[in-house]
Amino acid sequence: MPAKKIIRVLIAKPGLDGHDRGAKTVAFALRDAGMEVLYSGLHQNIDQIVSTAVQESVDVVGLSIMTGAHLPISARLMERLKEDDLNDIHVVVGGVIPKDDVPKLKEIGVKDVFPGGTRFDVIVDSIRSLF
Amino acid sequence: MGVAKYIKNEKDAIEEVIYQSGIKVKPIYGPKDLEDIGFDYEKDLGEPGAYPFTRSLHPQGYRSRAWTTRQYTGFGTPQETNERFKYMIAHGQTGLNVAFDLPTQMGYDSDSPEAEGEVGRVGMAVDSLQDFDTAFHGIQFDRIGAGLTINAVASIMLAMYQATGEKYGFSKDKISATPQNDILKEMIGRGAWIFPVEPGVRLVCDVIEYSVKELPRSNPVSICGYHIRESGATPTQEIAYAFEIAKVYIDDLIGRGLAPDDFVGRFSFNLNVFGNLWEQIAKFRAARKLWAKMLKEQYGVKEKKNLFLRGLFGGGGSGLTKEQPENNIIRGAYYALAAALSGAQTTALCSFDEAFTIPTPRAALLSLRTLEILMDEVGLRDTVDPLAGSYFIETLTKEMEDKIIQEMDRVQKIGGMVHAVSTGFIQREVAKQAYEYEKSIQDGTVTKVGVNKYTEGEQPDVELHEYNDSWAKTQIAKLRELRRTRDGREVVRSLKDLEKAAKDGSNVMPVLVDCCRAYCTVGEMAGIFKDVFGEWKEPRLF
Numbered sequence: 001m002p003a004k005k006i007i008r009v010l011i012a013k014p015g016l017d018g019h020d021r022g023a024k025t026v027a028f029a030l031r032d033a034g035m036e037v038l039y040s041g042l043h044q045n046i047d048q049i050v051s052t053a054v055q056e057s058v059d060v061v062g063l064s065i066m067t068g069a070h071l072p073i074s075a076r077l078m079e080r081l082k083e084d085d086l087n088d089i090h091v092v093v094g095g096v097i098p099k100d101d102v103p104k105l106k107e108i109g110v111k112d113v114f115p116g117g118t119r120f121d122v123i124v125d126s127i128r129s130l131f
Numbered sequence: 132m133g134v135a136k137y138i139k140n141e142k143d144a145i146e147e148v149i150y151q152s153g154i155k156v157k158p159i160y161g162p163k164d165l166e167d168i169g170f171d172y173e174k175d176l177g178e179p180g181a182y183p184f185t186r187s188l189h190p191q192g193y194r195s196r197a198w199t200t201r202q203y204t205g206f207g208t209p210q211e212t213n214e215r216f217k218y219m220i221a222h223g224q225t226g227l228n229v230a231f232d233l234p235t236q237m238g239y240d241s242d243s244p245e246a247e248g249e250v251g252r253v254g255m256a257v258d259s260l261q262d263f264d265t266a267f268h269g270i271q272f273d274r275i276g277a278g279l280t281i282n283a284v285a286s287i288m289l290a291m292y293q294a295t296g297e298k299y300g301f302s303k304d305k306i307s308a309t310p311q312n313d314i315l316k317e318m319i320g321r322g323a324w325i326f327p328v329e330p331g332v333r334l335v336c337d338v339i340e341y342s343v344k345e346l347p348r349s350n351p352v353s354i355c356g357y358h359i360r361e362s363g364a365t366p367t368q369e370i371a372y373a374f375e376i377a378k379v380y381i382d383d384l385i386g387r388g389l390a391p392d393d394f395v396g397r398f399s400f401n402l403n404v405f406g407n408l409w410e411q412i413a414k415f416r417a418a419r420k421l422w423a424k425m426l427k428e429q430y431g432v433k434e435k436k437n438l439f440l441r442g443l444f445g446g447g448g449s450g451l452t453k454e455q456p457e458n459n460i461i462r463g464a465y466y467a468l469a470a471a472l473s474g475a476q477t478t479a480l481c482s483f484d485e486a487f488t489i490p491t492p493r494a495a496l497l498s499l500r501t502l503e504i505l506m507d508e509v510g511l512r513d514t515v516d517p518l519a520g521s522y523f524i525e526t527l528t529k530e531m532e533d534k535i536i537q538e539m540d541r542v543q544k545i546g547g548m549v550h551a552v553s554t555g556f557i558q559r560e561v562a563k564q565a566y567e568y569e570k571s572i573q574d575g576t577v578t579k580v581g582v583n584k585y586t587e588g589e590q591p592d593v594e595l596h597e598y599n600d601s602w603a604k605t606q607i608a609k610l611r612e613l614r615r616t617r618d619g620r621e622v623v624r625s626l627k628d629l630e631k632a633a634k635d636g637s638n639v640m641p642v643l644v645d646c647c648r649a650y651c652t653v654g655e656m657a658g659i660f661k662d663v664f665g666e667w668k669e670p671r672l673f
Binding site for chain 1 (some may be wrong): 246572573595
């Protein structure tokens with residue numbers, strides 16, 4: 001991929017949770033880092049997230065999950081992407097994620113995990129390193 | 132408490148202090164400062180218990196009565212929640228603050244596909260009256276007030292609470308409930324909205340109107356600056372936005388033919404104690420004064436008690452950190468101190484493990500003890516508004532007051548709160564502040580102990596509340612059994628009545644009570660509203 005590629009990111013809030021302070025601040029940070037950022041808005045299901053990701057041709061989907069349901073939700077997204085042959089879309093996850101769950105998320109194909117409080121530069125570097 | 136910016140010189144001496152509200156603090160305050168702001172004891176403070184209530188709502192403050200403690204509680208099935216309620220009450224808690232799971236808050240039954248993975252996770256699962264019967268079994272409805280932390284479907288939960296109370300022999304004039312019932316703040320922060328703005332506001336005001344007429348001991352709305360602040364707003368925005376939201380509800384109720392004196396005394400607030408200690412204290416004192424002045428001068432409210440800014444001043448979760456989590460115990464104690472020095476009527480703290488998940492019983496109890504220690508050991512009940520007359524606090528209170536008025540004017544200039552929320556103006560303002568704050572933590576201009584100063588590498592684990600998958604199974608089995616055994620004709624009849632009321636604009640509350648008695652489910656009742664009102668499309672920020 002050329003070095004100057006502008007990375008397109010969809011920050012998505014799956015499920016019923018409405019706490020989106022983290023999602024929005026990370027969206028600001030990625031935009032300030034030169035990425036093109038879309039924010040899905042609240043209460044999205046996996047179908048909606050995948051269809052937005054395809055329509056907007058994003059390179060990365062960042063799931064923001066605060067309720068503790070990150071394992072089942074992320075697993076569903078990864079399965080859907082596989083089924084639809086969308087393996088070139090990278091998935092990262094942020095939110096209230098206990099450290100024991102980080103390897104579990106990576107096992108199912110999540111590229112990186114950003115528990116609350118992760119520095120913006122760490123998130124930016126990690127996403128850039130995917131390309 | 133860590134949100135102010137400190138500009139220091141090379142010797143680590145502080146050269147400038149800037150509060151989140153933008154106020155610069157001087158190293159020394161004196162009589163000249165009070166002169167400069169034209170400080171007038173009668174006009175600016177008044178005696179405790181006298182207009183404009185800057186000092187206190189009650190003449191004797193905590194001397195006559197300590198604050199009510201109301202930890203946010205609820206998880207799993209109604210059975211687990213009932214046990215936790217009784218545990219907290221047995222340990223001295225004086226009110227309840229009920230947490231509902233997300234499917235309930237969003238109007239889904241536990242067996243709907245949307246509920247998968249969320250049943251009983253962040254609060255108690257509720258599908259029908261039988262769940263309230265279990266959750267509130269053995270609770271004295273006439274003595275323990277219950278905060279119902281729910282908004283989009285607050286009407287349904289209040290109806291259910293009334294129906295349960297009546298089943299247990301507490302008539303509707305005896306029960307004391309505080310449904311949160313503030314949909315506009317859900318649209319700004321917290322995000323548990325369902326219906327568009329207009330029907331959302333209508334449901335809020337149906338609950339208030341009904342309570343004013345039928346539930347004399349209930350406080351039908353709790354306007355939440357709390358969540359607006361948690362979402363990133365500054366302390367002055369928190370109060371300004373809460374007041375602008377309150378004005379929307381007041382104007383709607385006036386439009387229904389009610390006089391402000393009939394209902395404003397039943398409004399309460401849920402405000403956030405997170406931030407610089409002095410800024411918080413000044414914020415609450417300014418807020419009490421401004422609310423009373425606004426009601427008196429703009430709305431012609433006459434009755435003294437109706438001018439009270441009553442409510443819960445609760446320790447903010449956004450101040451807590453995952454790093455060195457035990458530090459959150461200490462933070463909680465300082466937030467509680469700020470609340471006590473501000474004359475909080477009701478209070479609660481986020482527990483130290485809530486940066487991770489909902490609290491264990493031990494952590495929740497520790498929060499309760501923190502509050503009790505302040506009242507019973509430290510001396511916070513000794514005298515009313517002990518900081519009154521301080522050159523610094525009075526100057527700051529006046530400055531906060533001016534800033535709050537400025538923020539309210541900004542909202543008015545763009546057409547009021549309904550417009551400001553519908554267009555995403557407020558959401559953008561708040562998100563921007565959250566981003567600025569986060570950057571200042573990351574670049575170190577705002578200090579957070581354990582995060583960007585005095586850090587320690589790997590953290591020890593703390594014991595956490597664990598989600599149990601069996602709760603969802605139990606809840607779903609119970610719901611399915613109910614659907615088989617209830618009187619289906621009554622369900623259909625009452626839901627038809629609900630649809631009619633939703634469509635013709637009459638108050639939905641009496642019909643909702645009827646639906647609850649017929650064991651209609653939350654999903655069925657909210658489903659009627661979704662069909663009639665549709666769902667909100669939030670304005671795009673990105």
